[in-house]
Structures are given as structure tokens and as C-alpha cells.
Amino acid sequence: MHFLKPIIGVLVAYLLIKIGVPFLGSLSHPGTWPVVPTAVMKMYLFFIIAGAFVASTFSEEGYNGLIGPIVDLYGNPAKAKLRLGAVAAVSLLGTWVAYQYVKPSFDAPVELRSVHPAPPSSANMWGKSFELQTLKNPFREDKANFAKNVEEGGIVYYKNCFYCHGDKQDGKGHFYSAFNPIPANFVDVGTIAMLTESFVFWRVGTGGPGLPSEGAPWATAMPVWHTMLSEEEVWKAVMFIYEQSGVQPRVTATVAEKK
Amino acid sequence: MSLFKNVRYTGLAVWGILFAIAITYAAPEAFAAAGDAKKGEAIYQKRCWWCHGKKGGADGPAAPFLIPPPRDFTLGMYKYKTSDPKAEIPRDEDLFREITNGMPGTGMPAWNDILKDQDRWDVVAYIKSLTDLFGKTPNPAQIDVSKKIKSSADSIAKGKQAFQTAKCYECHGQLGKGDLTKKLKEDSGIRVWPRNLTKPWTFRGGYTAEDIYARVSNGIPNTPMPSFAADATSSGKLSVEDRWHVVNYVMSLAEPTSQVKDGENVVKGLKRDAMPKDENDAAWGEAQSTAFFMVPQIVQKDRFFTPANDLVKVKAFYNENEIALLLEWDDRTKSIPGDPTAELIAWDTIAPDMIAVQTPVVLPSGSEKPYFGHGDGSHTVSMMAWNSGTTAAPAVGSMMLYTGTGKRTPGDAAAAGFTSSGSYKDGTWKVMMKRKLVTANKDKETQIEAGRFIPIAFANWDGSNGEGGSKHTMTSWNWLFLQPPTGKEVYLVPLLVLILLAGGQLLAAKFLEKNRK
Numbered sequence: 001m002h003f004l005k006p007i008i009g010v011l012v013a014y015l016l017i018k019i020g021v022p023f024l025g026s027l028s029h030p031g032t033w034p035v036v037p038t039a040v041m042k043m044y045l046f047f048i049i050a051g052a053f054v055a056s057t058f059s060e061e062g063y064n065g066l067i068g069p070i071v072d073l074y075g076n077p078a079k080a081k082l083r084l085g086a087v088a089a090v091s092l093l094g095t096w097v098a099y100q101y102v103k104p105s106f107d108a109p110v111e112l113r114s115v116h117p118a119p120p121s122s123a124n125m126w127g128k129s130f131e132l133q134t135l136k137n138p139f140r141e142d143k144a145n146f147a148k149n150v151e152e153g154g155i156v157y158y159k160n161c162f163y164c165h166g167d168k169q170d171g172k173g174h175f176y177s178a179f180n181p182i183p184a185n186f187v188d189v190g191t192i193a194m195l196t197e198s199f200v201f202w203r204v205g206t207g208g209p210g211l212p213s214e215g216a217p218w219a220t221a222m223p224v225w226h227t228m229l230s231e232e233e234v235w236k237a238v239m240f241i242y243e244q245s246g247v248q249p250r251v252t253a254t255v256a257e258k259k
Numbered sequence: 260m261s262l263f264k265n266v267r268y269t270g271l272a273v274w275g276i277l278f279a280i281a282i283t284y285a286a287p288e289a290f291a292a293a294g295d296a297k298k299g300e301a302i303y304q305k306r307c308w309w310c311h312g313k314k315g316g317a318d319g320p321a322a323p324f325l326i327p328p329p330r331d332f333t334l335g336m337y338k339y340k341t342s343d344p345k346a347e348i349p350r351d352e353d354l355f356r357e358i359t360n361g362m363p364g365t366g367m368p369a370w371n372d373i374l375k376d377q378d379r380w381d382v383v384a385y386i387k388s389l390t391d392l393f394g395k396t397p398n399p400a401q402i403d404v405s406k407k408i409k410s411s412a413d414s415i416a417k418g419k420q421a422f423q424t425a426k427c428y429e430c431h432g433q434l435g436k437g438d439l440t441k442k443l444k445e446d447s448g449i450r451v452w453p454r455n456l457t458k459p460w461t462f463r464g465g466y467t468a469e470d471i472y473a474r475v476s477n478g479i480p481n482t483p484m485p486s487f488a489a490d491a492t493s494s495g496k497l498s499v500e501d502r503w504h505v506v507n508y509v510m511s512l513a514e515p516t517s518q519v520k521d522g523e524n525v526v527k528g529l530k531r532d533a534m535p536k537d538e539n540d541a542a543w544g545e546a547q548s549t550a551f552f553m554v555p556q557i558v559q560k561d562r563f564f565t566p567a568n569d570l571v572k573v574k575a576f577y578n579e580n581e582i583a584l585l586l587e588w589d590d591r592t593k594s595i596p597g598d599p600t601a602e603l604i605a606w607d608t609i610a611p612d613m614i615a616v617q618t619p620v621v622l623p624s625g626s627e628k629p630y631f632g633h634g635d636g637s638h639t640v641s642m643m644a645w646n647s648g649t650t651a652a653p654a655v656g657s658m659m660l661y662t663g664t665g666k667r668t669p670g671d672a673a674a675a676g677f678t679s680s681g682s683y684k685d686g687t688w689k690v691m692m693k694r695k696l697v698t699a700n701k702d703k704e705t706q707i708e709a710g711r712f713i714p715i716a717f718a719n720w721d722g723s724n725g726e727g728g729s730k731h732t733m734t735s736w737n738w739l740f741l742q743p744p745t746g747k748e749v750y751l752v753p754l755l756v757l758i759l760l761a762g763g764q765l766l767a768a769k770f771l772e773k774n775r776k
Contacts, residue, residue: 071771074764074767074768074772075774075775087761087764090760091757092757095753095754095756095757097756098753098756099752102752104743104745104749106742108524108525108738157309158309158310158321162309163557163564166368167306167309167310167368168368168370168372168373174366174368175557176554179554180524180735180737208630216626217630218628218635218638219628221558221631221735223558
């Protein structure tokens with residue numbers, strides 16, 4: 001029984017990552033099956049197996065329960081046939097794993113990239129400097145013209161952004177497919193919902209090339225919008241993407257206190 | 260008494276569940292007429308007007324950037340009808356289907372994930388109210404699909420025959436790639452390209468046999484695609500049987516290698532001592548093909564929104580000295596300026612077709628690469644390009660260097676041993692580019708090594724689609740990998756592992772048996 005527990009535990013954890021994670025992903029994005037990358041899976045499995053081993057050998061009893069049957073299988077002359085089977089199975093499994101490592105393959109290297117890297121304290125756009133820590137959306141306070149400003153932001157969005165970020169703000173506009181990394185999905189809780197408006201303003205204004213190196217500025221297709229849109233247009237478009245995706249911008253302590 | 264009660268409630272629950280299931284499956288039909296236009300208007304004014312216009316006139320802010328343009332609901336002209344060919348109007352289900360599934364290759368997404376069934380029926384009710392075309396006419400009957408013919412070699416052959424008789428090839432091309440022989444426009448005057456039948460997943464109105472049958476029978480109103488139903492008033496007509504044969508033939512044209520595999524982003528270079536002599540060399544049949552999506556250049560001025568080509572397929576061979584790339588892409592037009600046929604079909608001014616391949620001059624050691632759009636000040640990219648030429652000047656290949664968007668200097672093609680050749684047949688361009696792996700100018704050309712992942716990006720210009728300069732289709736960075744030939748280690752390493760594992764276990768067993776209490 002001690003012998004089975006860690007094996008079952010590892011198996012359940014493996015299935016959760018292999019099937020559970022993509023299943024959750026498919027719920028928030030129907031029609032997709034976002035699998036966990038093999039490299040990440042290997043990393044998780046290493047810790048899960050190590051954890052299961054440590055947990056099940058923590059006590060003397062647990063250790064004997066796990067090791068005992070193995071010692072018995074290999075050392076008991078009465079189990080010679082079973083032992084031969086075990087030797088063959090372990091050897092062949094190891095051989096197969098080794099072959100997987102050395103066989104020729106075209107698997108591209110996994111490149112990790114920080115999607116929302118720490119912003120600089122200030123950014124230069126439209127020939128002036130913006131202090132990102134204290135920067136606020138100037139249109140947010142204008143309650144009287146809120147709907148009008150959001151609509152104007154929507155017009156900016158549909159003339160410039162929707163081709164990649166999509167009609168549904170899901171990052172799947174009709175021209176998203178050739179880009180890697182793919183465009184940001186605004187309805188995902190991991191994007192604009194956890195960012196301040198000033199961060200989003202900076203990301204839009206300086207685009208892909210404005211990212212620090214951990215954000216892979218060489219790879220992203222986000223244009224440098226301050227060269228093509230006005231400051232007002234960007235602020236209004238930012239307000240629109242929050243409204244249309246039904247999420248609220250994150251408010252930082254500094255900004256909150258200043259209110 | 261309580262037992263009776265429990266049984267009764269259980270029975271009720273079972274009936275309730277069955278009823279719910281029945282309602283769910285019957286829903287689309289049951290609610291077809293039950294859309295609430297008022298509720299639909301609220302959804303429309305939040306989600307749809309940006310393209311289709313506040314009053315449905317297809318004049319939303321995004322409309323000028325979209326080809327095909329958004330549907331104009333005030334005209335009530337719908338393209339994808341599954342109603343009986345005799346009916347003037349589409350079925351409510353047709354409007355519902357396009358909202359639900361969207362239209363691939365257009366700005367119209369599938370709304371089924373964020374709008375519920377009832378929401379979509381409400382929108383149908385609202386957009387129907389924007390025209391008087393529907394009036395009080397009841398929802399027309401669906402086209403009769405009961406005579407469906409199962410696909411077979413015989414049916415496909417008959418379909419191929421009917422494809423010729425009805426002159427489908429005039430627009431769709433002999434191999435179905437949409438390589439048209441005449442300029443096509445919609446009744447409204449805007450440009451329209453015929454569908455490439457080898458990519459059924461791009462069919463706007465779906466690609467089941469029934470969908471295609473409805474398209475062949477009803478045509479696409481407002482466009483050059485006529486109705487082929489025998490009782491329609493078009494010149495080419497096909498019997499019900501022939502239309503089903505054509506459906507089976509069209510479905511047989513699907514080309515799986517033109518479908519991009521999810522997550523696949525590597526050009527697979529295989530070692531081959533003899534390099535192919537040109538793009539049509541039979542040796543290319545042994546290579547592995549990878550398909551890459553291409554999208555228009557919408558990153559920098561002048562941005563481009565209305566592409567015609569969507570995909571490039573790439574193969575690669577290499578030997579001790581050289582690398583050869585084969586670039587294949589479906590293009591409806593062979594754009595040769597000066598050529599009368601090409602000039603006739605082209606939209607706007609005709610320019611040559613082009614394809615370009617970009618790689619970093621210095622292979623990245625970490626993840627840092629040149630900016631994907633022509634590199635940057637500290638990272639130069641090398642480009643190989645091919646231009647289809649004009650009637651006055653032959654096709655030509657060239658090499659160049661970029662140190663940032665548009666910052667170009669000529670490369671040294673001769674020193675790199677660069678050669679290229681290209682040809683166009685039945686709607687497909689094939690271009691081969693060949694160069695030395697290692698060149699004399701290490702600061703001008705990529706020094707290509709086998710066994711290393713090399714960033715690679717592609718760009719393509721369709722000269723008959725108004726493309727040239729910054730207006731083109733493209734990819735961002737992908738990979739080129741020249742696979743080193745399989746060495747002995749592929750067999751030796753696993754063999755060694757096998758010996759060690761088996762030997763180790765047997766030794767351990769011997770030890771354990773000896774020390775057994």
C-alpha cells in the first residue's frame with residue numbers, strides 16, 4: 001500500500017497537468033486546448049516525483065513500506081521470474097527515455113519571456129517624459145463625457161487595434177495568426193485587469209520595441225503607437241478596452257491615495 | 260407514503276432532465292422566430308456597429324480597412340444562403356450561422372463563445388429589421404439535401420468532368436487554387452477574389468458537403484459566383500446529381516499541407532548530398548514541408564490591411580557547402596507588369612510578385628535577436644529576395660542587408676554564391692533560393708550551421724493586389740534548423756543505458772540475495 005500511494009499521487013498530478021490545465025483553458029477559451037509545454041511539464045514532474053518520494057519516506061515505516069517490496073523483489077529467490085520481468089521493464093524504459101533524448105528532432109527551443117515586465121519609472125513619448133508611477137488617465141475623471149470618450153476610444157481601436165486584438169478583445173483578430181508572441185488577450189484576467197492604466201498606456205505608446213530585454217522587444221509585433229496616434233487617442237483607446245472587456249484597471253496605492 | 264413520494268419526485272426529475280435535453284437540442288429551430296429585436300439592438304450597438312455601422316449601412320469606423328467589406332444590412336443582400344434556390348431571401352438560420360461561426364479570412368469572428376444562442380437570435384431579429392426585404396415573408400424552406408451522393412472515386416471523376424463543363428476553372432483555376440482568368444468584382448464594384456478550393460477551411464459559409472452543395476446551387480448573390488441550380492436563370496447549369504459530384508470533387512481538392520499545424524514553427528532542413536537543380540526538381544518530394552501563416556504588414560507606416568495571400572510553405576536541403584530553400588505559395592495571379600493577361604486581372608497598378616527571407620547576420624547565442632522588422636541598429640539582418648520580373652526584365656534574385664526598418668544596403672550575392680529561380684503554375688509560385696552555408700563576409704551574411712536553431716522570417720508581395728514597398732504580407736520570427744545527419748550516438752547511447760541498467764540491476768539483485776536475512 002505504501003508502495004502504491006506515491007505512484008498514484010504522481011499519476012494524478014501528471015493527469016491534472018496533462019488534461020486538467022488544458023481543460024480549464026478550454027473553458028475560458030472554447031475551441032482551444034492549451035497544453036502545458038513539454039519543458040515545463042518535465043520541470044513540474046521532477047518536483048512532483050521528488051516531493052512524493054520525500055513525503056513517502058519521511059517516516060521509518062513509510063521508508064520501509066516503499067523500499068521493502070523492492071528489496072524483496074530483487075532479493076527473494078522465490079520471485080526470480082518476477083525479478084527478471086522487472087529488470088527487463090526498467091532497462092527497456094530507461095533505454096526508451098535515453099533514445100527520446102538523443103533521437104533527431106525539430107522541436108524548437110523554448111523561449112521564456114516576461115509578458116508584463118516591470119515598467120521603467122518614466123517613459124518618453126510624443127517628445128516628452130511621462131512619470132509612470134503617478135500617471136493617470138485624464139479622461140477617467142470626466143464623468144459627464146464618459147460614454148462619448150469611450151466611444152471615441154472604440155473608434156481608435158477599430159481603426160488600429162482590432163486587426164490583431166480582435167472584435168472580442170481576445171487577442172484573436174483576423175491578422176493575429178502569424179505573430180509570435182500572440183497579441184494580448186484583454187478578457188484574460190492575467191492582462192489588463194491586473195495592470196494599471198498607466199502601464200497599459202506605456203505598453204501601447206512605446207510598443208514592442210519599448211520593452212526591456214526580458215520582454216523580448218525584438219519579437220513582438222506591437223507597433224510604437226506614439227508615432228502613429230495622439231496622446232488623447234491612446235488614453236481613450238485604453239479606456240475603451242477596459243470598458244469593452246468588462247474589467248477594471250488596477251489601482252495602485254499611490255494613485256489611490258492621490259484621489 | 261414517503262417512498263411513494265420519493266419515487267414520484269425521482270420520476271419528475273428524470274422527465275425534467277429529458278425535457279431539458281430535448282429543448283437544448285431543439286433550441287435553434289424552436290427559437291428561430293423568437294428573437295427579440297430590441298435586445299438584439301443593445302448587443303448590436305455594443306459589439307457590431309464598429310464594422311456594420313450604427314444603422315447597419317456597413318459604414319462603421321473599421322469598414323474602410325476590410326476586404327471583404329462588412330455586410331450592409333440595409334440592403335438585405337446576403338451571400339451565404341441555404342434556402343431553396345427559388346427563394347429570394349436567406350433563412351434565419353443562415354444569419355444565425357454566420358454570427359455563430361464567423362467567416363474565416365474576414366473580420367467577422369465566431370461569436371458563439373461570448374454570445375448565448377438566444378442573444379444571437381436576438382441579433383438576427385434586429386438585423387432583419389434593418390431592411391424591408393424580409394417583410395412578412397415566412398422563413399424559406401431549406402435547400403433539399405436529401406439526394407446527397409456519397410463520395411467515391413467515380414463521383415469525384417464525374418465531379419471533375421462537371422467542373423469542366425460548367426467552366427468552374429475560369430475563376431477557380433484548373434487545380435482549384437482560384438487562379439482566375441478574368442478580373443472579378445462584386446455588383447457593388449469592389450474587388451473579389453475567387454475561393455482557393457484547396458483550402459476548404461477558408462470557405463466563408465462552411466465546408467461540409469451540405470454547405471458546399473448550397474453554395475454551388477445558390478451561388479453567392481452580388482458576386483460573380485452564379486447559381487448552378489438547373490431551375491436558376493444562369494448560363495451554366497448543373498443537375499442535382501452533377502452538383503453533388505462537384506461537391507465531392509471540391510472536397511477531394513483539400514490540400515492538408517496547406518494547413519498550418521498548431522505550434523509548428525520550424526523549417527526542417529534535411530541533409531542531401533546532391534542539391535536540387537531548380538524549384539521543380541523531383542528531389543523536393545523527399546523534403547519536409549512546413550506551412551507558415553502570413554499576415555499583412557500592420558506594424559509600421561504605411562500599414563497594409565487587405566492581403567490576398569495567406570500562407571507560405573517552406574522546405575530545405577543542405578550539404579557540406581550549400582543550403583537550398585524551396586518557397587511555395589498559392590497566389591491567384593502571376594503578376595508580370597506588361598503582360599496583357601496579368602494587367603487585365605490586376606487590381607490597381609500591377610507590380611512584380613516577390614518573396615523575401617530574412618535571417619540575423621550574427622546567430623544569437625541567447626534569446627536576444629534582431630528586431631523582426633528588418634533588424635535594428637545593433638543587429639543586422641541578411642535578406643535573400645526574389646522578384647518575378649516584368650515583360651521587359653527577367654525574374655531576378657538579390658541579397659541585401661538591413662540595419663533597421665527600411666535601412667537597406669546591397670549585399671554581395673556573388674560572394675555568398677547566391678542563386679535563385681522561380682516558376683508559376685496553376686495558381687502556385689515555387690521559388691528556390693540557394694547559397695553557401697559559410698561565406699567570406701562574416702559581417703554581411705548569416706553563417707549557417709547545421710544543428711543550430713536559426714531565426715528566420717518571410718515576406719511576400721502580391722503585385723496584382725496593390726502590394727509593394729511596406730505593403731506586403733509577412734511572418735514574425737520562426738526557426739530554420741538543419742538537422743545534422745544521424746550519428747552513431749543515436750544507437751550507442753541507448754545501448755549503453757540498456758547495458759548499465761540491466762547489469763546494475765542484476766548486480767544489485769545478486770547482492771540483495773546474498774545479504775538476505
